[in-house]
Amino acid sequence: MTRLRYYLPAVAVFVLVIAGWELLVALLHIERFLLPPPSEIVRSLVEEWPTLSAAGTTTLIEAVGGFFIGLAAGLVVAFATARFAVARAGLMPFAIAANAVPIVAFAPIMNNWFGVASPLSKMMIVSVLVFFPVMINVVRGLTSADPATLELMRSYAASEQEIVRKVRIPAALPYFFTALKVGATLSLIGAIVGEYFGGANDALGRLIVENAAFLHFSTAWAAIIIAAALGIAFYLLIITVERATMPWHASMRARDA
Amino acid sequence: MSGETSTALQAIDLAIAPGEFVSLIGPSGCGKSTLLRIIGDLTAPSVGNVTVNGKPARQARRDRDYGMVFQAPVLFDWRTIEQNVQLPLEIIGVGRGERQRRATEMLALVELSDFAGHHPWQLSGGMQQRAAIARALAFEPTLLLMDEPFGALDEMTRERMNDELLRIWERTGTTIVFVTHSIPEAVFLSSRIVVMSPRPGRITDLVEVDLRRPRTDATRESERYFELITQVREALRAPERRSVLR
Amino acid sequence: MTADGAALPRRSASRQRLGGLGSALGSTAAFVAVVLLLAVAWEAAKWIAGDPWREALGMPINPPHFPPFHIKQFSDLNLPHVWDVVGAFSRPSVRNSPFTLGAVLIDAAVFTGRSAVLGFAVGAVVGLGLAIVFVRSKLLERALVPYVIATQTVPIVALAPMLVLWVGREWTSVVLVSAYLTFFPVTIAGIRGLSSPDPRSLELMRSYAASDWSVLWKVRFPAALPYLFTAFKISATASVVGAIVGEEPTGIRGGLGRAILQFNTQYSSGPEKLWAVVMVSAALGIVFFVIVRLTEMVVLRNRTLPTDL
Numbered sequence: 084m085t086r087l088r089y090y091l092p093a094v095a096v097f098v099l100v101i102a103g104w105e106l107l108v109a110l111l112h113i114e115r116f117l118l119p120p121p122s123e124i125v126r127s128l129v130e131e132w133p134t135l136s137a138a139g140t141t142t143l144i145e146a147v148g149g150f151f152i153g154l155a156a157g158l159v160v161a162f163a164t165a166r167f168a169v170a171r172a173g174l175m176p177f178a179i180a181a182n183a184v185p186i187v188a189f190a191p192i193m194n195n196w197f198g199v200a201s202p203l204s205k206m207m208i209v210s211v212l213v214f215f216p217v218m219i220n221v222v223r224g225l226t227s228a229d230p231a232t233l234e235l236m237r238s239y240a241a242s243e244q245e246i247v248r249k250v251r252i253p254a255a256l257p258y259f260f261t262a263l264k265v266g267a268t269l270s271l272i273g274a275i276v277g278e279y280f281g282g283a284n285d286a287l288g289r290l291i292v293e294n295a296a297f298l299h300f301s302t303a304w305a306a307i308i309i310a311a312a313l314g315i316a317f318y319l320l321i322i323t324v325e326r327a328t329m330p331w332h333a334s335m336r337a338r339d340a
Numbered sequence: 341m342s343g344e345t346s347t348a349l350q351a352i353d354l355a356i357a358p359g360e361f362v363s364l365i366g367p368s369g370c371g372k373s374t375l376l377r378i379i380g381d382l383t384a385p386s387v388g389n390v391t392v393n394g395k396p397a398r399q400a401r402r403d404r405d406y407g408m409v410f411q412a413p414v415l416f417d418w419r420t421i422e423q424n425v426q427l428p429l430e431i432i433g434v435g436r437g438e439r440q441r442r443a444t445e446m447l448a449l450v451e452l453s454d455f456a457g458h459h460p461w462q463l464s465g466g467m468q469q470r471a472a473i474a475r476a477l478a479f480e481p482t483l484l485l486m487d488e489p490f491g492a493l494d495e496m497t498r499e500r501m502n503d504e505l506l507r508i509w510e511r512t513g514t515t516i517v518f519v520t521h522s523i524p525e526a527v528f529l530s531s532r533i534v535v536m537s538p539r540p541g542r543i544t545d546l547v548e549v550d551l552r553r554p555r556t557d558a559t560r561e562s563e564r565y566f567e568l569i570t571q572v573r574e575a576l577r578a579p580e581r582r583s584v585l586r
Numbered sequence: 587m588t589a590d591g592a593a594l595p596r597r598s599a600s601r602q603r604l605g606g607l608g609s610a611l612g613s614t615a616a617f618v619a620v621v622l623l624l625a626v627a628w629e630a631a632k633w634i635a636g637d638p639w640r641e642a643l644g645m646p647i648n649p650p651h652f653p654p655f656h657i658k659q660f661s662d663l664n665l666p667h668v669w670d671v672v673g674a675f676s677r678p679s680v681r682n683s684p685f686t687l688g689a690v691l692i693d694a695a696v697f698t699g700r701s702a703v704l705g706f707a708v709g710a711v712v713g714l715g716l717a718i719v720f721v722r723s724k725l726l727e728r729a730l731v732p733y734v735i736a737t738q739t740v741p742i743v744a745l746a747p748m749l750v751l752w753v754g755r756e757w758t759s760v761v762l763v764s765a766y767l768t769f770f771p772v773t774i775a776g777i778r779g780l781s782s783p784d785p786r787s788l789e790l791m792r793s794y795a796a797s798d799w800s801v802l803w804k805v806r807f808p809a810a811l812p813y814l815f816t817a818f819k820i821s822a823t824a825s826v827v828g829a830i831v832g833e834e835p836t837g838i839r840g841g842l843g844r845a846i847l848q849f850n851t852q853y854s855s856g857p858e859k860l861w862a863v864v865m866v867s868a869a870l871g872i873v874f875f876v877i878v879r880l881t882e883m884v885v886l887r888n889r890t891l892p893t894d895l
Contacts, residue, residue: 408790
């Protein structure tokens with residue numbers, strides 16, 4: 084099936100929903116401030132573009148910065164942990180449980196530590212969000228190598244380093260990319276939730292909160308759309324990198340998100 | 341029944357009597373599994389028709405006239421052996437008490453009664469296959485379709501399973517269509533062997549097996565047994581020789 | 587009994603169950619060990635680079651200890667002593683309040699927990715329903731899955747105030763936010779799991795002329811359970827996050843969300859209270875996770891697939 088035909092149903096749904104939304108608001112005379120029609124949202128998007136794009140940039144920087152910090156930390160700890168079974172037995176349960184901690188609980192603390200107005204506090208929030216999925220998935224990946232393959236490498240008297248490079252890392256790649264995909268979407272959300280608790284005014288989270296408070300919902304929606312678009316773009320970027328790095332595996336991932 | 345397709349199978353014209361044990365044998369690509377699946381209405385023939393018990397194959401499937409056994413046992417991990425055997429009965433809508441009774445009966449037939457409460461992964465390959473056979477017979481089908489059911493087992497287990505299968509066949513009187521790769525197995529088990537060859541898939545020979553029943557280890561050492569094996573082997577080779585000579 | 591190859595069953599189910607319990611105890615012990623280690627590291631960091639230590643655990647230190655370095659994040663304001671945080675639970679939540687912080691927080695946790703449980707249930711049902719629809723209809727899957735994924739990129743925090751306006755009832759909004767964060771992992775895992783059965787199992791069912799519903803209930807659903815539980819473990823904590831996040835913009839009183847906001851504004855007068863809320867929130871998330879894990883151990887007790895937690 085050609086690419087175009089594959090995406091046709093999704094596109095059709097999009098068109099239908101937008102059209103339906105616009106019609107419903109008009110026909111049912113829904114208050115514009117309650118549920119702005121798409122045309123209204125697009126208008127806000129265009130009119131407020133300078134503010135929105137500045138805010139989007141700020142939030143994006145926070146998200147990406149935090150993403151890389153969390154990624155680096157997660158990788159370091161994962162490699163250290165995967166090596167030593169004892170460390171693994173100890174840290175994995177903790178990491179999985181720590182992943183269960185609601186971000187909203189420590190967002191205010193990060194704000195207090197690194198300064199509410201500074202983007203660093205949001206980056207730290209994001210990095211914590213990203214750290215755990217990366218660590219958990221990379222450890223799983225590094226330990227997922229097929230025992231038969233490992234035996235083969237040992238029969239070649241391969242060094243531990245070579246085994247890691249040639250067997251464990253390639254085996255870990257699918258898990259790594261799963262973690263990246265999770266991290267990508269989390270990083271945008273984390274940045275916005277972090278901003279929600281306080282931060283510079285020109286950030287998407289604060290824009291949404293403030294416009295919603297003043298019932299300027301069409302601007303709020305415009306900001307939300309930008310946030311969502313950034314998240315999707317980041318996610319698609321990861322998928323592109325994944326396809327380039329693992330063409331043999333990506334084709335099997337038809338069913339994956 | 342008769343069926344005809346252009347690619348996988350061609351000009352198949354075969355009739356099987358009730359209670360017969362018929363083997364389909366041939367090299368890879370000869371269409372024996374496809375033929376079995378057509379009989380079972382898991383694949384539809386593009387031309388021709390299949391009649392089972394006087395009905396079209398689709399109706400026979402709907403009426404649950406046959407049971408199937410594949411090369412892999414395909415048991416459900418999350419069910420005990422007994423629950424696995426009850427599966428078709430649940431689908432048919434048999435009541436709980438009756439289901440229990442029939443499952444117990446079938447497990448006794450395949451001699452797995454002691455393992456009714458175990459899970460598939462706790463059993464060896466041969467035992468799992470016995471459970472699959474018990475399941476296939478649970479609703480007492482008139483026809484049993486078997487696609488290389490013992491192919492994944494070692495030779496000794498295979499021979500024992502062949503003895504088992506004949507014992508069950510004699511008890512139940514089910515018609516069996518049996519696909520196999522193994523010439524000795526086909527000769528040991530069947531009343532008739534259908535020899536097939538590929539490109540295009542077709543029937544090239546029919547061999548009547550006149551070995552006396554019940555067949556035992558003694559049968560395996562008889563002269564007639566070896567003669568028949570040779571006969572089948574030559575029937576399998578014949579199409580090659582014909583094309584070489586041409 | 588006819589012998590054929592290995593006649594003895596390979597592993598008894600009860601032995602495997604004990605093994606699972608043993609590893610669960612081991613994981614708990616490891617978790618506790620790490621928490622203790624963290625507490626030690628916490629105080630060590632303050633010893634080396636925090637504010638001067640004039641007292642510890644209620645006893646004065648004479649002469650006071652002056653740490654050689656000073657890192658702002660380790661000050662008493664930003665990283666209160668472990669015993670101060672623990673002690674805060676038994677002190678009044680606000681001045682002149684008859685209730686201890688501990689009591690208040692436990693009440694708040696139960697309050698939020700109720701919303702989270704309902705949110706989890708709604709999210710799980712919706713998620714599974716979507717998965718069933720998508721497995722049934724490839725067309726609907728292609729049409730809708732991109733939007734399902736897109737929903738997770740929309741910061742629900744932003745939608746929450748609007749949600750209250752539309753729905754009108756505060757508590758319902760909280761449950762909806764919680765469900766919003768819960769359904770997605772369940773949908774994705776559900777699609778994977780429902781499509782996971784061996785095609786031969788499906789052929790077997792076809793040979794029985796089984797109805798689609800039969801196939802769903804007897805084959806696809808049991809096959810999907812391991813995948814679903816992996817998602818439930820993620821969703822368990824997501825539902826708690828959703829409940830807390832949902833409470834804040836709706837201004838609903840009595841839950842952890844409100845407590846976080848309250849103690850955040852009072853941070854300078856009592857940093858340990860915010861930390862206490864953090865710990866209670868963490869504990870709530872972990873409790874949900876453990877409940878799901880225990881349920882998983884019971885439901886999947888007869889399967890062979892191991893998990894690492």
